[in-house]
Amino acid sequence: MTDAEKDKGYRILRTRGLTMRFGGVTAVDNVDFDLRDGELRCLLGPNGAGKSTFFKCLTGQLVPSEGQVMLKEQPITGLNTHEIVNMGVGIKTQVPNVFDGITVYENVRLSARRKNTAGIARDMAEATIEKCGIKHLIKREVGQLAHGQRQLVELAMVLAAAPDLILLDEPAAGMTGDERDRLAQLVLEAARSAAVIVVEHDMQFIRQIAKFVTVFNRGAIFREAMIDDIMRDRAVQEIYLGKQADAAA
Amino acid sequence: MERSLTRDPGFWIMVVIGLVLMIMGPILIDMFTIMQITQYVVLSVFALSLAYIWGFGGILSFGQAAFFGLGAYAFAVSSISMGDTTLPLVLSFVIPAAFGVALGYFMFYGKLSDVYLGVVTMVVTLIFWKLANHTAGPEYSIAGVRLGGFNGIPSIPTINIPGQPDAWLDPAQLFRFFMGVLIVVYIALRILIASDFGRISIGIRENETRAALLGYDIRRHKVIVFAIGSGIAGLSGAMWATYQSFIDPNAFSMEMSAKALIWVMAGGVGTLLGPILGVIGLQWLTLQMGMVDFLNSLVVLGAIMMVLVLALPKGLVPTFKSLGIAGWTLWRRGRGVSSGVKKVTSDD
Amino acid sequence: MDYAIIVALEMIRAVAWLVLLAAGLAIIFGMMRVINFAHGEFLMLGGYTVVVSTGAGVNEWVAILLLAPLVVGIFGVVVERLVIRQLYGRMLDSLLATWGLSMLMIGGVTLIFGNTVQGVATPFGGVRIGSYQMPVYNFVLIFFAIAILLAVWAILKFTRAGLIARATMQNPNMAETLGIRTGWVYMATFGIGSAVTGLAGGLLAPVTGVVPAMGASLVGQSFITVITGGAAVITGTLSSATILGSISQATTFWAGPVYGDAALLVVALILLRILPQGITGRIFKRAL
Numbered sequence: 057m058t059d060a061e062k063d064k065g066y067r068i069l070r071t072r073g074l075t076m077r078f079g080g081v082t083a084v085d086n087v088d089f090d091l092r093d094g095e096l097r098c099l100l101g102p103n104g105a106g107k108s109t110f111f112k113c114l115t116g117q118l119v120p121s122e123g124q125v126m127l128k129e130q131p132i133t134g135l136n137t138h139e140i141v142n143m144g145v146g147i148k149t150q151v152p153n154v155f156d157g158i159t160v161y162e163n164v165r166l167s168a169r170r171k172n173t174a175g176i177a178r179d180m181a182e183a184t185i186e187k188c189g190i191k192h193l194i195k196r197e198v199g200q201l202a203h204g205q206r207q208l209v210e211l212a213m214v215l216a217a218a219p220d221l222i223l224l225d226e227p228a229a230g231m232t233g234d235e236r237d238r239l240a241q242l243v244l245e246a247a248r249s250a251a252v253i254v255v256e257h258d259m260q261f262i263r264q265i266a267k268f269v270t271v272f273n274r275g276a277i278f279r280e281a282m283i284d285d286i287m288r289d290r291a292v293q294e295i296y297l298g299k300q301a302d303a304a305a
Numbered sequence: 306m307e308r309s310l311t312r313d314p315g316f317w318i319m320v321v322i323g324l325v326l327m328i329m330g331p332i333l334i335d336m337f338t339i340m341q342i343t344q345y346v347v348l349s350v351f352a353l354s355l356a357y358i359w360g361f362g363g364i365l366s367f368g369q370a371a372f373f374g375l376g377a378y379a380f381a382v383s384s385i386s387m388g389d390t391t392l393p394l395v396l397s398f399v400i401p402a403a404f405g406v407a408l409g410y411f412m413f414y415g416k417l418s419d420v421y422l423g424v425v426t427m428v429v430t431l432i433f434w435k436l437a438n439h440t441a442g443p444e445y446s447i448a449g450v451r452l453g454g455f456n457g458i459p460s461i462p463t464i465n466i467p468g469q470p471d472a473w474l475d476p477a478q479l480f481r482f483f484m485g486v487l488i489v490v491y492i493a494l495r496i497l498i499a500s501d502f503g504r505i506s507i508g509i510r511e512n513e514t515r516a517a518l519l520g521y522d523i524r525r526h527k528v529i530v531f532a533i534g535s536g537i538a539g540l541s542g543a544m545w546a547t548y549q550s551f552i553d554p555n556a557f558s559m560e561m562s563a564k565a566l567i568w569v570m571a572g573g574v575g576t577l578l579g580p581i582l583g584v585i586g587l588q589w590l591t592l593q594m595g596m597v598d599f600l601n602s603l604v605v606l607g608a609i610m611m612v613l614v615l616a617l618p619k620g621l622v623p624t625f626k627s628l629g630i631a632g633w634t635l636w637r638r639g640r641g642v643s644s645g646v647k648k649v650t651s652d653d
Numbered sequence: 654m655d656y657a658i659i660v661a662l663e664m665i666r667a668v669a670w671l672v673l674l675a676a677g678l679a680i681i682f683g684m685m686r687v688i689n690f691a692h693g694e695f696l697m698l699g700g701y702t703v704v705v706s707t708g709a710g711v712n713e714w715v716a717i718l719l720l721a722p723l724v725v726g727i728f729g730v731v732v733e734r735l736v737i738r739q740l741y742g743r744m745l746d747s748l749l750a751t752w753g754l755s756m757l758m759i760g761g762v763t764l765i766f767g768n769t770v771q772g773v774a775t776p777f778g779g780v781r782i783g784s785y786q787m788p789v790y791n792f793v794l795i796f797f798a799i800a801i802l803l804a805v806w807a808i809l810k811f812t813r814a815g816l817i818a819r820a821t822m823q824n825p826n827m828a829e830t831l832g833i834r835t836g837w838v839y840m841a842t843f844g845i846g847s848a849v850t851g852l853a854g855g856l857l858a859p860v861t862g863v864v865p866a867m868g869a870s871l872v873g874q875s876f877i878t879v880i881t882g883g884a885a886v887i888t889g890t891l892s893s894a895t896i897l898g899s900i901s902q903a904t905t906f907w908a909g910p911v912y913g914d915a916a917l918l919v920v921a922l923i924l925l926r927i928l929p930q931g932i933t934g935r936i937f938k939r940a941l
Contacts, residue, residue, distance in 0.1 A: 115518070141520035153515040155508050166508055169501055170520045213519070365745060415926045420688065420744055424880045425925060431873050432918045439911045559869065563752060570749065603760030610753025614746050615739055 066129065068093040068221055068251045069114070074123035076109050076275075083109040085275035086123070091221075096247035098262055099255045100286070101272030102296050107255045108150055110272065111225050114253075115147050116140045127221065142170075146219030146250075150226050152206045156199030160190060160209050163198055167213040184216040189238050203230035211239065215246060222252045228261040240264035271295075310499040319578060320488060327484035331477035339480050345585050346483045347548055350490055351541035352568040352580040358534035360575040361498050363510030364527060365419070368426030369538050369565045371433050372401040374556035376539025377546040378437070381458045386448040390547065391467040397543030398536040405535025409528035430557055437554035457553025461546050483544055490537060494577060497533070506530050560606075567606065570613050655783020660906055662782075666791045668898035669798035673857065674871055675878035675890050676801050677850030682879050683886035684822045684842050687737055688744060690751035692875050693868020694758035695847055699725050699854020700863040701762065704771045713776060721855030722848040729847020733840050741839070755868065762865040770862035790859065797856055801849060806887045818842060877921040883931025892932045897921060 069091040076084035084106045091097055099107045112118040114125060116137035125133045132140050141147065155163050161181060168180035185191050190208050193201060198209055207227055214222060224243070228236050236258070243265050246252060256262050262269075266283040273295045279286065286292055310316055331339055351373055358364040376397040383393035412425055439445075441454025452458065464482060466472040474482060497503050509516045509523050516523055546552040555561065568587060572579025587609070591602050678692045689695070699721040706716040736754065740747040777789035809815035821828040821838040829835055861867060878897060882889030900920050905913030928935050 117514075136522075137517045138520050138522050141518060147518045149514070149518070153512055153518060155511040155515060157511050158504075158507070162504065166501075166504060167519050169505075174501065213515075217519070411922075411926060415929055417925065417929050420748070421880060421925060421929055421931075423745070423748065424876055425922065428873070428877060428918050428921060432915065435911070435914055435918075563756070566749065566752075601760045601763060603756045604764070605760075607753045607756030607758070607760060611736065611750050611757065612753075614750040614753065615736065 066093065067091060067126075068095075068128055069253075070124075070126040070129070071113075072124045072126075074110070074113055074125060075121050076106075076113055076118060077121040083275050084113060084120070087275075087277055089270070089277065091251055091253065093220075094247070094249075094251055096243070096252045096265065096267060097254070098266040098269045098283070099253060099272060100257075100262065100269055101278065105272040106275035107272050108225060109275075111150075111223060111253075111255055114223060115145070115149075141219075144220035146214035146217055146222045148207075148210050148214050148222075148224045148227055150229075150255075152203070152210045154198050154206055154210050154213070157197065159195050160185065160198055160201075160212075161194045163209055164212045164216045168216040170217060180216050180218075184212045188212040188215070188242060204232055204235045207231060208235060208239070211242060215242070218249075220250055222246055222250050224252065225255045226257065227254065228256060228258040236261055237264070310495060315578075316495055320492065323484060323488040323491065327481050327488065330484070331480060336476055340476055343476070343480045343483055343548060345588055346480070346487050347541055347544040348564075348568075348584045348588065349581045350483075350487055350544065351538055352565060352572075352584050353487075353490055353494060353577060354534045354537035354541065355565045356569045356572070356574075356577055356580040357494050357498075357537070358530055359569055360573075360577075361494075361503060361510070362506045362527065362530035362534070363513075364531055364534070365423055366426045366531075366534070366562075367423040367566070368428075368430035368562050369534070370557050370559070370561035371426070371430040372405060372535040372538035373542040373545070373561060373565075374430075374433055374437065374552075374554070375401040375404060376542030377552045377556045378452070378458070378542075379539065380543030380546045381461045381552050382447045382450045382452075384462050384547070385450045385458070385460070388462075389467075389470040390462055390464045394464070394540070394543055398540045401539025401542070402532045402536030405532035406528060408535075409531035413524040413527040413531070427559070427562070430559065430562055434554055434557035434559075437557055453553070455554055457551060458546075459551050461550045461552060463550065464547050479548070483548075486540070486544065490540075491577060502526075502529075563606065563610070567610050567613070571609070655785055658782055659785045659787060660903075662787060662791065663906070664899045664902045665795055667902035668894050669795040670857075671874060671878045671894035671898045672798040672802060672890060673794065673853040674875040675882070675894060676798075676805070677846045677848075677853060678875050679879045679882065679886050679890040680805065680846035680849060681843055683884055683889065684818060684846075685741075685839060686744060687741070687843070688748040688751065689737075689846075690748055690872070691732075691755035691758055691868075692751075692850060693870075693872030694755045694762075695725050695729065695850040695868075696854035696857065696871055696875075697762065697863070697865065697868040698728060698758070699851035700773075700858040700861075700867065701766065701771075702851065703773055703855045703858045704863050707773060713773070717855035717858070718852070722852040725851025725854065726844050726848030729850075730840055730844040732847075733843035737843060738836075738839070755872075759865050759868065766865065768865060770864045772862060773858045775859040794856060794860075797852070801852070802887055802891060805849075809886070814841075874917065877917070881921050881924045881928075881931055883928070883933030883935075885933035889931060889933040892936075893924070896924070896932075 067090045069089070071087055071089040074084055074087040074089070075082065087110060089110075099110070101107050109118065113120045116132070116135055116139070119134050123133070124131060127140065127143055127145065130143070132143070137147075155166070164185055165177050165181035168177040168184070172180060185194055188208050188211060190205065190212060193205060193209075198206060201209065207230065211224075211227060214224075227243070228239055231239060240261060243252060243254065254262075254265065262283070268280070269283050269286045270280045271278045271286060271292055278295060279289060279292060281289070330342070334342075351369070354372070355366065355369045358366060379400045380390075380393045380397040383396050384390045387393060408426075408429060412422055417425060437452070438455045440452035441456065443451060445452045445454070450458065463473045464479060465474065498507075505516065505521055506526055508519075509521070509526055513523055516526075542552075542556060545556070564587070568583035569580045570583075571586065572581065572583035587606075590605060590609075674696070677695070678689060681687055681689050702721045702724045703713070703716045706720050707713050711720065732754065736750055737747060740750055775788060775790050777793070779786040780789050807815075809819060817828070817833055818838055818841075820831075821833055821835050822842075825835050828838075857871075861871075878890060878893050881897065882891075882893035897917050897920055901913045901917035904916035924932065
C-alpha cells in the first residue's frame with residue numbers, strides 16, 4: 057500500500073449512514089466514519105453517546121438498522137462475528153471475554169491457532185505473552201486473575217492473531233498505573249502494523265496514545281480533530297459538562 | 306498438546322484397568338457376573354456419549370435416547386435382513402450420526418440455546434417414541450423386517466465374527482468385544498478432547514462470545530460434537546440390541562434419556578470416568594432396590610436426581626476431587642509446608 | 654354444513670385443551686423463569702384428587718372445581734419452599750430437579766394406587782349437531798379455558814396483587830427495596846400456577862383415564878405449548894395453543910390421530926426454528 061494509494065481513498069474501515077435503533081431509541085444516528093490503514097483512532101464521548109453501540113455494529117455483535125459497514129472496502133454489514141474476525145479483525149470487548157476455566161497460555165494459544173499451525177501458534181502465543189508482560193501469569197487460570205490482568209490477557213489474545221484492524225473497547229478499565237503504561241506502549245506498538253480503534257473514558261490513558269480523535273455525542277459524530285484541539289474545544293467540554301450539569305439539576 | 310495426554314497418569318490407569326478387565330475378566334469372574342458387567346459396559350458407552358457432548362461441548366441434550374434407539378433399531382433391522390452383524394454395527398454409528406448432523410444443523414444454526422435446546426431434543430425423542438409405538442402392523446417394515454410397534458423387534462442376532470455369519474460370539478467373547486469398544490471409545494474421546502478441536506469446544510463451552518471473537522464458527526463446531534455424540538449413542542444402542550436380542554420403543558423413552566443425565570450428573574460433568582462410575586453405581590442401586598418391595602425404580606431414580614441437583618450440583622467425582630484437594634491442602638498447611646506458587650516456565 | 658361446525662368446534666376444543674394443559678405451567682415459567690418438569694404429575698395429582706374424592710362420595714363438581722386446585726395448590730407451595738427456592742436463576746438445574754420430582758411422584762403414586770386406570774364419569778351427555786353427536790363436556794372445557802385466561806389476565810392487569818407480582822418478576826431487587834416480600838410473591842405464584850394445573854387435571858380426569866403415568870404424555874404437549882409461546886403468559890399460551898391446537902386437530906381429521914400428534918410436534922419444531930425465543934419472544938414482546 058503506497059502512500060499514493062493510501063490517499064487515493066482506500067480505507068480499511070468505512071461506515072456510511074450507519075444507524076442503530078432499539079425500539080424508540082436511536083443509539084447510533086446516521087454515522088459516516090472513515091479509518092485509514094495503519095491509523096490509530098480514539099473514540100471519545102460522554103456516557104450514552106453511542107460509542108459502544110457503534111463499536112458493536114463494527115464487530116458484528118449488532119446488526120445495524122440502516123447503513124453500511126465496509127471492511128477493506130468489502131461490505132460486512134450483517135455478517136457473523138466470526139466471519140468478520142476472519143477477515144483480519146481483532147476485538148477486545150468492554151467486559152472482558154476470556155476463557156475463565158483455562159490458563160493464560162491456552163487462551164492466547166487458541167487465538168493464535170485459528171490461522172496458524174500448532175507449532176507457529178505455540179511460538180506466537182509465547183512471544184505475545186512475553187510482550188504483554190504477563191509471562192509470570194502464564195500458567196494461571198484466567199478466571200482467578202484480577203480485572204486489569206484479564207484485560208491484558210484479552211489484549212494478548214487479540215495481538216496473537218496478528219490482525220489488520222484492532223478494535224478495543226475500554227481496554228484501560230480497572231488497570232493499575234503500571235498496567236496502563238504497559239497497555240499504552242502495546243497499543244502504540246500495535247498501531248505500527250495495524251489500524252487501531254480505541255473506545256475509552258480514561259483521560260490519562262487517552263493522552264498517552266491519542267492522535268486523531270472522533271468525539272461522539274447522542275449517537276452522532278460531534279467533532280473529529282487532533283487530541284490537543286479536542287482538549288481545548290469549548291463545545292466538547294460542554295457536552296461532557298452538560299451531562300454533569302443535567303445530573304446536578 | 307497430545308503430549309499432555311500421554312503424560313496423564315489417569316489416562317493410562319484407565320486404559321490398563323480396562324485392558325486387564327477385558328482379558329482377565331472371563332477367566333477370573335463367573336459367567337453370570339460377566340453378563341451383568343456386560344450390561345454396564347454397554348450403558349457406559351451410552352453415558353460417554355452424553356458425557357462428551359455435555360461436559361466437553363456444552364450441549365445439554367434431553368434426548369440422547371433418540372440416537373440410542375435409532376442405533377438400536379438400525380442394527381436390528383439391518384442385521385436381521387442381512388444375516389451378518391458387521392455392516393449393521395457400522396450403520397448403527399453412521400445413521401444416528403447423520404441424523405445428529407441434520408438435527409444439529411437445525412438447532413445450532415437456528416441459534417437455539419439452553420432450555421429451548423433441551424425442549425427440542427426432548428420433542429424429537431418423543432416423536433421417535435410415538436412413531437415407534439405406532440408401527441405395530443405388518444405394513445410397517447423396513448428391508449423385510451417388521452418394526453413391531455410397541456411389541457418391538459425380537460430375535461436380534463448376536464454379534465458374529467466378520468465374514469462368518471454363523472460364528473456367533475459366546476458371552477465371554479461378547480464381553481471382551483464390548484470392553485474393546487468401550488476402551489476404543491474412551492481413548493478416541495480423550496484424544497479428541499485433548500486435540501485443538503476439543504480445546505476449542507471447551508472454549509465454546511466456557512465463553513461462546515470469545516470463541517466467535519477469535520474467529521471460530523461455533524455452530525459448525527457444535528454440530529460436529531453433537532454428531533459424534535449421536536454416533537456413539539447409536540453404537541451403544543446397537544450393543545444393547547444385540548445383548549438383549551430384543552429391542553422395543555422403550556429405547557426411545559424419556560426414562561432412557563433421564564438415566565443418561567443422571568449418570569453424567571452423578572459422575573460429574575466434565576469427566577469421562579465419572580459417568581462410567583455413575584452407570585455402575587446406579588445400575589447396582591436399581592438392582593438392590595429391585596429386591597426391596599416397598600420402593601420402585603422410579604422413586605429411587607427421582608430421589609437420586611433431586612439429591613444430586615440440590616446437594617451436589619457438580620456431581621460426585623468433582624465434589625470428591627474438590628474435597629480431596631481441600632483436605633490435602635489443609636493437611637499440608639498443618640505440616641508447615643507452604644503451598645506457595647510453583648515456579649512457572651513456558652515450556653511445560 | 655354440520656360437519657364443518659363439528660370440525661370447527663373440535664378445533665376450538667383442541668385449542669382449549671392445550672390452554673388448560675399449559676396455563677399453570679405458563680404462569681410459573683412466564684413469571685418465574687422456572688421450569689417445572691413435574692407439571693404432568695401435578696396434572697395427575699389433580700386427576701387423582703377427583704378420583705379419590707368422588708370415590709368417597711364428594712360431588713364431582715366440588716371435587717373438580719374446589720378440591721383439585723386446593724390440594725395441588727398446597728402441594729405446589731410445599732414444593733416451592735423445599736425445592737424450587739434453592740434453584741432460582743438456575744434454569745437447567747430446576748429442570749433436572751423437577752424431573753427427579755416427577756419420577757418420584759409417579760413412583761410414589763404407583764405404590765399407593767397401583768397401575769390400573771381409574772375412571773371418572775363424564776358429566777352431562779351429548780348434544781346433537783345436525784347428524785353428529787358431540788359431548789357437552791367439550792363446551793365445559795372451552796368455557797374453563799377461556800375463564801382461566803381471563804381470570805389470570807384480569808388479576809395481573811387490574812389488581813394490586815397482580816401489579817406486585819409483575820413488578821417482582823421484572824425486577825426483584827427493586828421490588829425488595831420497595832418493601833415487597835419477594836419470597837412470598839414467588840411462593841404465591843408457584844402456588845397459584847399449581848392450583849390452575851390442579852384444576853386442569855381435575856377437568857381432564859373425565860376425559861382421559863387417570864393413571865400414574867398419565868402426566869408423561871401430557872407434559873410434552875404442555876411444554877411445547879409454553880416454550881413455543883414464549884415469555885408472555887397470556888398471549889404466549891393463547892397464540893401457541895391456537896396454532897398448534899388447530900393444525901394438529903385439522904391433521905387428525907384429515908389423516909388420523911397418529912399424524913395429528915406428529916403434526917403438533919413438527920409444527921412446534923418449525924416455530925422454534927423460526928422464533929427461537931418463542932412466539933412472544935419476537936412478536937407481542939411487551940404483552941402480558
